[in-house]
Amino acid sequence: MDTRERLIESTRELLWERGYVGTSPKAIQQRSGAGQGSMYHHFHGKPDLALAAITRNAEEMRERARAALDGPGTVAGRVAAYLRRERDALKGCPVGRLTQDPDVMADPELRGPIEETFAWLTGTLTALLARGRADGELRPDLDPGATAAALVAVVQGGYVLARATGSPDAYAQAVEGALALIRFQEKENH
């Protein structure tokens, strides 16, 4: 991995662990093994480097979600696969956590990938649920948009609970609670 790449990867990790305000250029240099001059040669500064890191975190999150949601099985099964996907719940969501970062949200460039990612995710889930409803797998009165928003929120909130309690179990419990509720939206004899 070349220097530029190591800088991006180190920044990705640090943004995930400590957020934008909590991540200093010095910390990035130490983790990546790159020197001061090296970092400022490859990037204009902290915001520039952060943009590269955030963009990549967002892409990876979409890729992982797509993999679970595009899988085989029923709509309800794919939603379950997505929610139960292996996650390090205590680390939280690398994209969602940035919504709490005032300096990130204040900068339209940095904020962009975050906004897009959540729009894409809820949109994709909405379309999937709508298809399940059209196919007769799900109840006709289910609201795809609201349900999708609730599901994405359960994931994001599940991370908060896991961190608050110090245990990944809290995430799992929230997810299982949501899936149990979804179960009643599946029509009996489909």
Added chain:
Amino acid sequence: MDTRERLIESTRELLWERGYVGTSPKAIQQRSGAGQGSMYHHFHGKPDLALAAITRNAEEMRERARAALDGPGTVAGRVAAYLRRERDALKGCPVGRLTQDPDVMADPELRGPIEETFAWLTGTLTALLARGRADGELRPDLDPGATAAALVAVVQGGYVLARATGSPDAYAQAVEGALALIRFQEKENH
């Protein structure tokens, strides 16, 4: 309001807006109108002052939740009242946002009130749902603990969605999606 009180209130706001790492002593002094010496006279330092502010944020959050959950009506109605309670969704949760703050979570003292608050909240909701089930209002196969976790997660995740999209509507949508699912847990002729 005396100086000590203004310091706590200003810190509460700043922790809410910018988190712990993003809040400097100088910013606290400016917002509260207190001088350097004044702040260090009343508190030993940033962590000490933050503890007072976090404790108060946690107490207020419990108080507000209790007010909605202890209200009149059915169990499902009280849950709905809690979820729909007036909130500034774009500001996020003053307690939940701190779970993303590495320096807060690393300090057992600062972390304490956060852990307690979420334990209390999910516990209270669990008990309420269990009562609804025992009373025959809710389906007998509903899992109170998992459902409570899912509901708390929807609230916390709803804040994330609101901030990510820049609109409080995202919060409202997630909440309504969850409430629609809960509706199917109510028994027909109770």
Added chain:
DNA sequence: GTCTATATATGGATAGAC
């Protein structure tokens, strides 16, 4: 491309006068 030197502001606090 990488390194070292240098620079200004801020973070977070202590000391002592009033």
Added chain:
DNA sequence: GTCTATCCATATATAGAC
């Protein structure tokens, strides 16, 4: 209780040598 002075480390760069 509050104010001013002072302190050392870190944040966030820029400049220029190699």
